[in-house]
Amino acid sequence: VDAKTIQIVAPTLASAANQVFVVGQAPTAMAAVTITDAATATITTAKDLRVRIPATSNMSWNTALTTATIGGGAKSKVSTTVSYEDGGKTLVLTVTSNFAGNDQIVVSGLGFTSFTAPSAPDYLQLVVSGSGGGTAASDSRTIQVATPPTVASAANQRFVVGQGPTAIAAITVTDAATPSITAANDLRIRIPATFNMSWNTALTTATITGSGASNVATTVSYEDGGKTLVLNVTTNFAGSDQIVVSGLQYTGFTAPSASDYLQAVISGSGGSTAASDSRTIQIVQPTMASAANQLFVVAQAATAMSAITVTDAATPGITAAQDIRIRIPATFNMSWNTALTAATITGSGASKVSPTVSYEDGGKTLVLNVTTDFAGGDQVTVSGLQYTSFAAPSAADNLELVVSGSGGGTAASDGRTIQVVQPTIVAAANQLFVVGQAATAMSAITITDAATPSITAAQDIRIRIPATLNMIWNTALTTASLSGGAASKVSPTVSYEDGGKTLVLNVTTNFAGNDQIVLSGLQYASFAAASAPDYLQLVVSGPAGGTTDGDAKTIQIVAPTIASAANQVFAVGQPATAMAAITVTDAATPTITKAKGIRVRIPATFNMTWNTALKTATIGGGAKAKVSTTVSYEDGGKTLVITATADFAANDQITVSGLQYTSFTAASAPDYLQLVVSGSGGGTAASDSRTIQIAAPTIASAANQVFVVGQAPAGISPITITDVATPIITAANDIRVRIPAGFNMSWNTALTAPTITGSGAAKVSSAVSYEDGGKTLVLDVTTNFAASDQIVVSGLAYMGFTAPSAADYLQLVVSGP
Numbered sequence: 001v002d003a004k005t006i007q008i009v010a011p012t013l014a015s016a017a018n019q020v021f022v023v024g025q026a027p028t029a030m031a032a033v034t035i036t037d038a039a040t041a042t043i044t045t046a047k048d049l050r051v052r053i054p055a056t057s058n059m060s061w062n063t064a065l066t067t068a069t070i071g072g073g074a075k076s077k078v079s080t081t082v083s084y085e086d087g088g089k090t091l092v093l094t095v096t097s098n099f100a101g102n103d104q105i106v107v108s109g110l111g112f113t114s115f116t117a118p119s120a121p122d123y124l125q126l127v128v129s130g131s132g133g134g135t136a137a138s139d140s141r142t143i144q145v146a147t148p149p150t151v152a153s154a155a156n157q158r159f160v161v162g163q164g165p166t167a168i169a170a171i172t173v174t175d176a177a178t179p180s181i182t183a184a185n186d187l188r189i190r191i192p193a194t195f196n197m198s199w200n201t202a203l204t205t206a207t208i209t210g211s212g213a214s215n216v217a218t219t220v221s222y223e224d225g226g227k228t229l230v231l232n233v234t235t236n237f238a239g240s241d242q243i244v245v246s247g248l249q250y251t252g253f254t255a256p257s258a259s260d261y262l263q264a265v266i267s268g269s270g271g272s273t274a275a276s277d278s279r280t281i282q283i284v285q286p287t288m289a290s291a292a293n294q295l296f297v298v299a300q301a302a303t304a305m306s307a308i309t310v311t312d313a314a315t316p317g318i319t320a321a322q323d324i325r326i327r328i329p330a331t332f333n334m335s336w337n338t339a340l341t342a343a344t345i346t347g348s349g350a351s352k353v354s355p356t357v358s359y360e361d362g363g364k365t366l367v368l369n370v371t372t373d374f375a376g377g378d379q380v381t382v383s384g385l386q387y388t389s390f391a392a393p394s395a396a397d398n399l400e401l402v403v404s405g406s407g408g409g410t411a412a413s414d415g416r417t418i419q420v421v422q423p424t425i426v427a428a429a430n431q432l433f434v435v436g437q438a439a440t441a442m443s444a445i446t447i448t449d450a451a452t453p454s455i456t457a458a459q460d461i462r463i464r465i466p467a468t469l470n471m472i473w474n475t476a477l478t479t480a481s482l483s484g485g486a487a488s489k490v491s492p493t494v495s496y497e498d499g500g501k502t503l504v505l506n507v508t509t510n511f512a513g514n515d516q517i518v519l520s521g522l523q524y525a526s527f528a529a530a531s532a533p534d535y536l537q538l539v540v541s542g543p544a545g546g547t548t549d550g551d552a553k554t555i556q557i558v559a560p561t562i563a564s565a566a567n568q569v570f571a572v573g574q575p576a577t578a579m580a581a582i583t584v585t586d587a588a589t590p591t592i593t594k595a596k597g598i599r600v601r602i603p604a605t606f607n608m609t610w611n612t613a614l615k616t617a618t619i620g621g622g623a624k625a626k627v628s629t630t631v632s633y634e635d636g637g638k639t640l641v642i643t644a645t646a647d648f649a650a651n652d653q654i655t656v657s658g659l660q661y662t663s664f665t666a667a668s669a670p671d672y673l674q675l676v677v678s679g680s681g682g683g684t685a686a687s688d689s690r691t692i693q694i695a696a697p698t699i700a701s702a703a704n705q706v707f708v709v710g711q712a713p714a715g716i717s718p719i720t721i722t723d724v725a726t727p728i729i730t731a732a733n734d735i736r737v738r739i740p741a742g743f744n745m746s747w748n749t750a751l752t753a754p755t756i757t758g759s760g761a762a763k764v765s766s767a768v769s770y771e772d773g774g775k776t777l778v779l780d781v782t783t784n785f786a787a788s789d790q791i792v793v794s795g796l797a798y799m800g801f802t803a804p805s806a807a808d809y810l811q812l813v814v815s816g817p
Contacts (some may be wrong), residue, residue, distance in 0.1 A: 011037045013051070013126035015141035019112075021150040022180040023266040024274040027062045027113040027266030031141065035073070035126060036104040041165065042128050042136070047140050049078065050127035051091040051107070052135070052236035057119045058145050060088035061296040062111040069109035078105050085131060088114070092131075112143075118126050119145035147176040149237075149613035151189065151264040153279035157250075160317040161285040162402065163202045165251040169279065173264060174242040175212070180274070181237040182264050187216065188265035189245070190228040190273070195257045196283055198226035200249035206231070212241030217389070220248070223269060224351035228268075235765045251280075253409065256313075257283040284313035288326070288401040290416035292791035294387075297454045298422040299539070299546025302337045302388040304418065309347065311379040311402060318374040319412070324353070325402035326382070327410070332394045333368045333420055337361035337386035343368070349378035357385070367406075387418075390546070393450070394420040399607040421450035427553035431524075434591045436676065437682025439474045439525040443553070446484070447538065454548075455540050457708060461490070462539035463503045463519075464547070470557055472500035474523035481521035486511055494522070497543060505731045527683065530587070530667035553645040556585035562600065562675040564690035568661075572696040572766045574815040576611045576662035580690065583621065584675060585653040591685065592648035598627070600640040600656070601684070607668045607694055609637035611660035615641070618658035627654050632683045634680060637663070667696040670726075695724040699737065699812035705798075713799035721812060722790040723760070729785040729814050735764070737777040737793075743805045746774035760789030766795070771817065 016031040033051060037043045053059060057393035063084045068095075070078050077097040085092055093223060123138040154169040171189060177179045191197060201222045208216050214334075217232040231245065288305045312318045319709065328334060338359045345355050345368075352372040368382065399414035428444040445463065449455045465471060475496045482492050489509040497504055503522065535550035556708055565580040582600060586592045602608060612633045619629050619642075626646040634641055642656065672687040702717040719737060723729045739745060749770045756764050757778075765780035779793065 006217045009130060010137050011035060011042055011128055013124060013139045015124065015139050018121075018142045018144075018625045020144045020146050020180065021059060021115045022146050022274050023058075023115050023117055024264055024272040025115045026271040027111050028267070029111045032106055032108040033124070033139070034104065034106050034202055037074075037099040037102060037103045040693075041099045041101045041103065043095055043103070045095045045098055047128055047130040049093040050085070050131070050133070051093070052086070052125040052127055053112075053124060053143070054122045055090045057122050057143060058115065059112050059118040059119065060114045061091050063088045065110050066108050066620060067109065071106035072104040074099055074105050076101035077103065081252040082110065082328045090127070091447045099168065106621065107187045109122040115145045115688065117145065118147045132619050139315045144178065146178040146180050147314055148274040149173055149175040149181055149264060149266060151262060151277045152274050153262065153277050154232045157282070158315060158317065159197065159253045159281070159283045160410040160411045161253050161255060161283060161739055163253045163404035164408050165249040168246065168248050168250060170244050170246040171262070171277070172210070172242060172244045175237040175240060175416070177239045179237045179239050179241065181669060183233045184234055185268040185271070186233045187231040188223070188269070188271070189231070190224070190226050190263040190265055191250075191281075191543070192260045192263065193227065195260050195281065196253065196255040197250050198252040199229050199258070200251040203227045203248050203558055205247065206245050207247035208243055210243040212237050212243045215241065216243055220440070222494045226252070228265070231355070249527060253283050253396050255283070256285040271289040281448055282315060284315045284317045285310045285412055286317055286403055288308060288412050288414050290399065293417045294419070295452060295454065296334060296387065296390045296418070296420045297541050298390050298392060298420060298548045300390045300541040301545060301546075302386045305383065305385050305387055307381050307383040308399070309379060310383045312349070312377060314376045316374045316376045316378065318370060318378070320370045322403055322405040322408070323370045324368040324380075325360070325406070325408070326368070327361070327400040327402055328364045328387075328418075329397050329400060330364065330399050332418065333390060333392040334387050334418070335389045336366050337388040337698065338363045340385050342384065344384035345380055345382060349374055349380045352378065353380050363389070364559075364712040365402070383516045390420050392420070393422040396452075420453060421452045421454045422549055423447060423449045423454055423538060423540055424549050425536060425551050427536065427551050431472065431556070432591070433524065433527045433555070433557045434678055434685045435527050435530055435557060436685045437527045437678045438682060439523045442520065442522050442524060444518055445536070445551070446516060446518050448665070449486075449511040449514060451513045453506060453511045453513050453515065455515070457507045457510055459540055459542040459545070460507045461505040462497070462543075462545070463505070464498070465501045465524075465555075466537060466538055467501065469533070469534050469555065470527065470529040471555075472526045473503050474525040474764045475500045477522050479521065480505070480519055482517055482519060483753050484517040486515035486517050488519055489515065501524070502539075502775070511598070516789050524555075527557050529557065533556040556589060557587045558591050559686050560584060560586045560591055560675060560677055562686050564672060564673065564687045564688050567691045567693070569693045569695055569726050569728055570608065570661065570664045570669055572664055572694055573813070574664045576660045579657065579659050579661055581655055581657040582673070582688070583653060586623075586648040586651060588650045590650050590652065591764070592644055592652070594644045594647050596677055596682070597644045598642040598681040599634070599680070599682070601635070601674040601676055602638045602661075602692075603671045603674060604638065605668070606671050606692065607664060607666040608661050608692075610640050611662040612637045614659050616658065617656050620655040620657070621653040623652035623654050624647055628651065631659070639676070645769065661692075664694050666694065668694040693726055695728045695764040697729060697812060698719060699725045699810060701810065705800065707745065707801045709801050709804060711801045712801060713797045715800060716794065716796050718790050718792050718794040719810070720758070720790060723785040723788060725787045727785045727787050727789065731781045731784055731790070733814055733816040734781045735779040736771070737779070738772070738811040738813055739775045740808045740811060743777065743808050744801065744803040745798050745805070747777050747799045748799040749774045751796050753795070754793050755760050755795035756791055756793055758784050758791040763789065764791055774800070774811075
C-alpha cells in the first residue's frame with residue numbers, strides 16, 4: 001500500500017434563494033452566493049474563482065457591473081473588481097491570497113440579464129480549476145427562466161389619424177404555469193414607443209374579469225406620458241391565472257403607424273417586453289387633395305370649390321358607419337354654401353357615396369353620406385359645391401378630412417391651401433358734407449392690395465358709397481388722377497354703376513402683392529339729406545360684390561335746422577310784413593362757418609322777396625355773438641345774407657327777427673324758407689319747419705257794367721267775395737273794395753246799409769263806410785272768415801261819372817287800409 005494518500009475534495013456554492021426570471025425581464029439582482037472552500041483548501045490565486053451559468057440557461061451575467069460586494073471570513077482574499085468570460089456566461093472573481101481550509105466568502109451586488117427564452121430550472125456552477133475548468137460544485141438553489149405570460153386582444157384594431165378616443169378591444173393576460181406576475185412588479189401593457197397613439201389617461205377605472213381578477217385592482221394608472229397602462233397587482237398570480245381587461249380607451253391618433261403589437265411588462269416600471277399581443281394595432285390615413293390652392297377676398301360672393309379628391313388608405317378606414325366629412329378649420333373665416341345639397345361625385349368609390357350632401361357645425365363641415373364601406377385605395381372626387389361667408393381675412397390653411405364620425409379628429413389635411421385676403425382702402429381724411437352742398441372734391445383714397453394679391457383685371461376695383469348714405473359720385477367726371485406703384489395697372493378713365501353710388505376703376509393688369517394706387521380728382525355730389533358717419537366700401541370681386549374693406553376714414557352728411565316761430569300767410573298785394581322770428585341751429589357736427597356765413601332763401605318760385613330796405617336784424621340765441629346784426633341781400637332780394645364772424649360750435653343757435661317780407665305779387669302755394677350754409681348759390685341745407693304762403697281771395701261782380709258821363713247814381717251789380725282755403729280775411733283788416741284811382745267814378749257814400757248774403761254773411765256788419773274820398777268801400781268784418789267763406793254784397797251804388805274811363809276792374813283789399 002502506497003505510503004501516500006489520494007483524496008478528492010469539493011468546495012460548496014449556495015445561493016440565498018431559488019431565482020425565477022421571465023423572458024424579457026429587465027436586468028435583475030442576483031441572490032447572494034456563499035462559496036465555502038473544502039477542509040483541504042482548493043481555491044488558489046493561480047486559478048481564481050468562477051461562477052458559471054449553465055450553457056443551456058437562456059440568460060447571462062450583467063457585464064455592465066464590475067464591482068461586487070464581498071463578505072465572509074475570507075473576503076480579504078478576493079478582489080471586489082470582477083470580470084466575465086464566455087460572452088457573459090461566467091463570472092470571474094480574482095483570488096488575491098490562497099484560501100485556507102473552510103474559508104468562506106459571500107458575493108452580492110451583481111446581476112443577471114438577457115432572459116431571452118424559457119429555461120428549465122438549473123444550477124449555477126462553481127469552477128476553481130481555472131478558465132474552462134470543470135464544475136467543482138453546483139449551487140444548492142436553482143435558477144429558471146420561466147415562460148412569459150401571454151397577452152391577447154379580442155381583435156385586431158385599426159384606427160384612423162385624428163379619430164376620437166376609442167374603446168380598447170378586451171385584452172386577456174394569462175400567466176404561465178410557473179407564475180411570474182407579482183404584486184411587487186405589477187402588470188403593465190405598453191403601446192410601442194414609435195406607435196402614434198396613447199392610452200386615454202382620463203379613464204382610471206377598468207373592468208377586470210377572469211380567474212385572477214381578485215388579484216388586480218380596478219383602479220388603473222399610467223406611465224410614460226400615457227404610453228403605458230399600469231394594472232396594480234395586489235396578490236401574486238398562481239400558475240395559469242388569467243385576467244380580461246376592458247372599459248378603457250386609446251386616444252391621440254396623431255399620424256399613421258404600421259401594424260404593431262401591445263407589449264406586456266411584468267418586471268416593473270421600465271421593464272422589458274415579456275410578451276407581445278397576438279393581435280395587431282394599426283393607424284391608417286386616407287388622403288385629401290384639392291385640385292388647386294384657392295384664394296378668396298373678404299365679402300366675395302359664394303364661390304365654386306376646387307374639386308377635392310379623397311383617397312382611402314391601402315388598409316381602408318372610410319366606412320358607412322362614420323361617413324366622410326370635409327371640415328373648414330374653425331378659425332377660418334368662411335363656410336360651405338349650405339344652399340347647395342347636390343354634389344358631383346366621381347372616382348372609383350363614387351357608387352359608395354350619395355351625391356346628396358348635408359352640413360354640420362353651422363356650415364363649417366360638409367358631410368358626404370357613405371353608403372358602402374370603402375375598399376383599400378378607393379377614391380372619390382367631389383365638385384359642384386361652393387364656399388361662402390368670407391367674413392374676414394384668414395391666413396393660408398388647409399381643409400380637414402374627418403372619417404371617424406361627427407366631431408371626429410382630423411384624419412388628413414388637404415395638400416392645397418385656402419386663404420382669405422383683404423386689400424385695404426384709406427382716405428386721406430374724414431369728410432363732412434352739408435345737405436344741399438355743391439359737388440365737392442373727394443379726399444384722396446389709397447388702395448393697397450394684400451400680400452397675396454386679389455385685385456384683378458377680370459374684376460376691377462369698385463368704391464361704393466353705402467346705399468343708405470345720401471350722396472353719390474359726380475358722374476360728370478370721368479377722368480381720375482392716379483398715382484402709386486400700381487398706377488400703370490389702372491385706367492384713369494372711370495365709370496359708374498348703381499345710379500352713381502359706385503365708382504368703377506378699370507384694372508388693366510392684375511396687381512402684385514402689396515401693390516398700391518392713390519386715387520384723386522373726382523367729386524361727390526347730391527347731398528340730399530343728413531346721414532350718420534359711414535365708410536366707403538372697397539369691392540374687388542366684381543359688380544354687386546361684397547364689401548372687401550371699409551374705409552378707415554368716415555364720410556358724413558349733416559344738416560343744421562331752420563324753424564320759424566309760426567306759419568305765415570300773406571295776401572297778394574299786402575304791404576311789407578314782419579317776418580316770424582327764425583331760429584337757426586347748427587348740427588352736432590357743426591357746419592356754419594365764418595367763411596360761408598348763413599343764408600335764408602325764399603324759394604325762387606315764391607312770389608315775394610325780403611324787404612331790402614331793412615339792413616339791421618335783431619339777433620338772439622346762444623351764438624348771437626358769432627353773427628353780425630348788419631345783413632345784406634342777394635338774388636334780387638330773394639336771399640337774406642347773415643354774416644358769421646366766427647365758426648359755430650356743435651348745436652350753436654341764433655334767433656333772427658326785426659326784418660320783413662314784401663312784394664306779394666301773386667298767389668303762391670305753401671312753401672318753405674331754405675337755409676344755405678355752403679356759401680352764395682349753395683344748395684339747401686335745411687328747409688323751414690313752418691310754411692310761407694301767399695293767398696288771393698276772389699272778387700266777382702255779377703256782370704260787366706257800363707256807365708255814361710253825367711249819369712245819375714247807378715246800382716252796383718252784386719259783388720261776390722270768396723276767401724281761400726287757407727283763409728286770410730280777418731276782423732283785424734276788414735274787406736275793402738276799391739275803385740281804381742284813375743277811374744272817374746266813386747261809391748255813393750250816402751248809402752251805408754247794403755244787402756249782404758252768403759255763407760260768411762254773419763261775419764260782416766251790415767253797416768258800411770268809405771275811405772279815400774269815396775273811392776274805397778269798407779266792409780266791417782266782425783269775425784275772421786273760415787276756409788272758402790263767401791259773401792254777396794248788393795244794395796249799394798256808384799256815382800260821380802265825371803269823365804270817360806276805359807274798362808277797368810274793382811280791386812279787393814284784405815290787408816287793411
